[in-house]
Amino acid sequence: MRLFEATHVFKHDWETVSLASWRKYPNENTPHVRHVEVLNQEVDPDTGVLRTERLIMVQQGVPVLLRKLFGGDASYVLEYSEVDPRQRTLEMQSQNMTYSNLLSVGEHIVYKPHPEQPQHTTFTQSAELKACGAMFRLATKIEDICWNRFNDNAHIGRLGLEQVLSKILAERQALTKVPQ
């Protein structure tokens, strides 16, 4: 098992960053994320928490070793999220469904206001990568390859979100400039 962990501070308030997270795809930085579908969604009438279940289809050129093992490069991920607008938190948990008997990737993401600078947003990402059913050395190799890929994707994912944030800010500026 290998653990991936990363944190990042976005210099925007939580409301804007959470909106950017919903608007993240499609994104030129992450062309491997091909489809994102909302399967279920509801707002809890008591707590006001928004719950969402999404199906994500990822298609990415994978290393030859993995392509040989997995026989393809399209995979499906299921994601469940909760947004608490009162606590100002967005939490996402996801799990790969394709090839999960060979490699399990469970990811947990939290967006919440920075404890010292509430106008900024802290992004925390952690992922467990577990290769299963293979010989130990092969499992370790698979986990290493996937950890590196995950690290690359995490980096371009953050760039992608920054880009959406810039777009949202530009839209807001354009709106305020419209003559009344």
Place this chain on the structure above:
Amino acid sequence: MTELMESIGKECTPLKHEFDACFTRWYSERFLHGDKTNDCEKIFKAYQACLKNVLREKGLTKMISDARPSIGSVFTDNNENIDDK
């Protein structure tokens, strides 16, 4: 400028675009301000009905049900629109 994302089933793409646009507007203009009124219910149902068939055709329905516990999802086959009936 970013293109819009296609649905996993091409026939659902127009409904998906309409829903996505409705959702982001609702999220920023209502939900974040404490308003729970759901503006997008009608278009969501239409999008779901379309998606339901596509997921069934692609054989994804059971895989989704099986993966739910691992992500702590509160949704079940009863309150979703993608059952295998």
